[in-house]
Amino acid sequence: MECPYEVITTTKELGSTLRSGEEFFLCHDGTILCRKCVLENYKLIISSIKNRRNDGWRVIGLPGPREEWTESHCAHCGEEL
Numbered sequence: 001m002e003c004p005y006e007v008i009t010t011t012k013e014l015g016s017t018l019r020s021g022e023e024f025f026l027c028h029d030g031t032i033l034c035r036k037c038v039l040e041n042y043k044l045i046i047s048s049i050k051n052r053r054n055d056g057w058r059v060i061g062l063p064g065p066r067e068e069w070t071e072s073h074c075a076h077c078g079e080e081l
């Protein structure tokens with residue numbers, strides 16, 4: 001499936017996206033993770049990106065415009081987005 005916001009395909013891209021200060025991240029399964037969870041689970045996410053493993057930790061990009069989001073809570077901590 002082609003996703004217009006699929007901008008993170010390497011761990012390097014994850015790093016630079018984090019450095020640019022993004023608050024929310026889109027996962028392969030369509031869920032959204034908050035920045036705190038991405039930082040706390042960085043190693044798991046790096047591993048999933050590297051191995052293209054769809055275990056729920058594979059961050060693929062940014063969620064795009066908020067009005068298009070179908071998720072309202074972080075998939076990990078459950079905090080409201």
Ligand SMILES: [Zn+2]
Pocket residue numbers: 033034035036037074075076077078079
């Ligand atoms: Zn979270």
